[in-house]
Amino acid sequence: METVTITIDGEQYQVERGIPLVLAAERAGVRIPHLCFHEGLSVFAGCRLCVVQIDGARGLPTSCTTPTADGQVVWTKTPEVLDMQRGVMSLILADHPDRCLSCHRQEHCGIDGICLRDAVVTYRCLTCAKNKRCEFQSTSEELEMHKYPMRYYQERHSWYGPDHQERAVGRSNPFIELDFNECILCARCVRACDEVRGLSCYELTYKGPDSRIDTSFGLPLQAVGCDGCGACVDVCPVACILDKPSKWQGPAQRTVTTTCPFCGDGCQLVVELQQERILRVGGVKAVEGVPMVTCSRGRNGLGYVHDARRLTQPLVRRDGRLQPASWDEAAALVASRFAGYRNGGLGAAISPQLTNEESYAVQKFVRTVMESENISVTGIEGDRALVAPLEAALGVGAGTGSLEDLAAAKRIFMMGSDIVSTNAVAGWQIRRAARMNGGRLIVASPRANEMTKWAETWLQYRPGTETALLAGLLNVMVTESLVNAELIEANCEGYDAVQAAVAGFDPERSAAITGVAAEDIRRAARTLATAGGAAFVYDAGITQHTGATGAVAALVNLALATGSLGAAGAGLFPLRDSSNQQGAEDLGYRGHGGVPAGRALLIAGSDPLATELDRTGWAAAVRAAEFVVVFDSFLTATAAEADVVLPLSSFAEQDGTRTNSERRVQRSRAIIPPVGESRPLWAGFAAIASAMDSKECEFFDAGSIFDEITRSVPSYGGLSYERLEERGIQWPCPEGHHPGTATLFAEGFGSPRVRFLPVAAPDDLRPDDASFPLLLAAGLARVPYHREVLAAREDASTRAWDEELLTLRPDDALRFDLADGEPVTVETPTGSFKAKLALDDSGPSGVLFLRIPVLADPSVLLSGPLAELLDAAAGLRLSPAVVRPTR
Amino acid sequence: MTSDHLEPIEAILRPYQGRKGVLLEVFHRVQEAYGYVPQAAMEPIAKLLNLHPSTVYGSLTFYTEFRTAPPPRVLVGMCLGPTCHIRGAETVKDILQRRLGLPASGHNDDNSCGIHVIQCAGHCQYAPLVYVNGEARREVTVGGAAALADEVSAVVARGGR
Ligand code: SF4
């Protein structure tokens, strides 16, 4: 960072060169009033409030458009500046319900007081939803507007003028309420939705005195693509755009930052609390100019922690029914039964959403007390496969770069499902790179989605042909000598074999298998194989269908061939589906997600009976087991079958850490007291172990478990809660002063040499049987398998997921004489199932997509037509198929 | 919109496929075909140009010559450009609006008559300038506004002819 020295109001400051003066001043602790400027958004310069005086400059320049420069002498509080600012404020106030802002009695009024000026209720801050948390209000107070006469009253278009038109309040969106009557036209919402979220739900419409913020034709937000991320809520300085559920709840009593429990992006959530309840989540924070945001899941999905159906005490099966019991009783029962399954008799499965401390405690309990190695992680199939090849090739089982560097990446290759719906915030960073920073984006995906819209090249391949496509790309690089030969020679093994393997996959052959145009394959390969390397971003969308690790291994080969490892904004970026899949693996979990073997079962934090693809296998295992213990926050489908159910504290009620997709270990904080008698997993196991007279699991608090972790996991060696307080640290961080590692291999590969990975020759998946002319691709819909998320699912954000299970292109439907919404029967060589057909032109031709939903209500899953469909789909994934109307 | 006598929006947009910087041209073409640019055109136009529908709408409303609702049968175009403004066009508009009994929105409920504001029409020498169904009326001063209003009322009574 280059710094310059500037003088503000007589004091000297060292500030970053070239950033907006208003921001530099703010960072130096001098506030210049401003309304349209917002850190992390582009500069709009519409409000003119941020004026200052600068020696040698004419007039009063706006400080948001003035970059810092060496030797600037700036005055922010001169009478001229203040007079101008008050003039600007009175202009804005003229079109704002301002009775309280301009009132000298401000301090004396309360919400239930009688206004001595008889101001109408809707003209008062005191009765406004944003009262006491309003940026415009505080700016007005800062400039003491109530002490100065208002200058522009009764203008035609002013709030009190004859042409003032009231606008209807938009109440139909479940997350956000819109009331543009207070709008000051700062256009922050327009910029936030466009630049942060990547949509443009709002726009400045009309012009001059008629200007107003609106959606297309005033449609409700949900009709213009908004998914409720709340970026606009966080930036609106007035009461126009507010979280609907908490709109009238006033300001927070307390604010805590914690890590989102949902996906592997690991966003920091600024949680606002009142009376030990989560009030709202928010706060766009900019870190070094890049806006940090949350997606709709993190923002709107936390309500489950206060759900009335939370388990508040242990349940023990007596007379065939689960009945309340005390912790002592339950722990004693589990201890006495578990004693009989030592030495391999117990199988355990944990959720990949648990904290590192919890995962560690379960593992320690199962390995040392129970002497069993049968532990697996549940969750989305294929998530583990995302990094296993990286471990084999590079010796590190994790992504090599930093998510925030993606926003500045120059070349990005993205493969997988719709990342905006699975790992939203990472997706937005990529979109930022492509849209605002000149990054070249290539998206490989069978179906159209938000990312394909932003791509320079979209490689639309047939599901299951990932490796053929990637072989085609590498083939072009090899034949056109675009690979980084020097680097390969010096550092890599196994290149010759890989080169030989892709020799047969010229773009034409690859095109024939994948359905992608050969020219597009060539073009993409040339774009990716340029100096500086590329970022290869992928998710479980590519490991669900075929020989799981094949596509990832091929991506590793591409990354090595293009010399992409080691530079910021390049490398391999596996996006994990769940918040602590990476952490669980760092702690040694290698389970592949199958049903663990054991006569007794321990299931912690997940609901495999309702959410695993292999539900039938799980149901059989649970039924066959002699003793089943489930730890969960809710009475899930799996818990209902258990012998003992122990109440689990949610993410909000316990301290701990989670490790995200970029290896960043972050603090998760206890923000509310435990619900009922629920406990963190480690506390539960401490109780059970002590009832079993074991000294192995004497856990007292999360912090001491973390210390234990840092002693046993070398790459975590230098971490401590203290060091993680401010912001997480990316491993490897081997010792106490190590700053962590943003990008792996930045210092080169060292020895041992890294390896290219053999990839089995891709199958040609074109249907060869005329009676099954279509390809059926079954995959899980966005997978909120954790019960906690299931509860959250019952809000409107996810209701839509239960629709449109089976989709086909309209032109294909025409061939088979099928209509939208028609009940159909899908037949495959191994069986058939019924479903309702939805037409959708986002996929390639000849492919039937079946989305396997995860439903909140387990009874729907366990019987009825949907269950039949799911059972059929579990065995299918990719299969030749034919579809007929059900008659 | 896709009823028999109107061109389907897809057909209108087809020639613009893959072209850049054609948004205004597209608006003109759509307005030509339908008399206005309907809400239903936002999504297809947005898709064509890889924009968000709200962005399309923002541009659409920026230009006063585009209509977002079916035009009234009698359309009074009122120039409020600088010269016309100086010569009292605002007051002329008020008088017309009042005498024609038009609400603040500028449209009758039955869409029989409506006032649309245009910015400088390029004939400032004749300011204030008013168009009645596309036909120019020159120098409609405050004094002449009432007479014009009566004339327009008569056209409205004849159903726009
Ligand atoms: S938006 Fe802010 S300034 Fe305006 S009335 Fe509400 S609290 Fe007061």
Ligand code: SF4
């Ligand atoms: S919530 Fe997000 S997507 Fe919706 S309008 Fe606001 S910024 Fe755009």
Ligand code: SF4
């Ligand atoms: S709605 Fe809020 S953010 Fe958007 S322009 Fe108006 S005041 Fe600014």
Ligand code: SF4
């Ligand atoms: S992107 Fe992932 S981590 Fe971030 S808020 Fe959404 S679900 Fe949570």
Ligand code: FES
């Ligand atoms: S903050 Fe500078 S013009 Fe609005």
Ligand code: FES
């Ligand atoms: S201002 Fe009306 S024609 Fe120019």
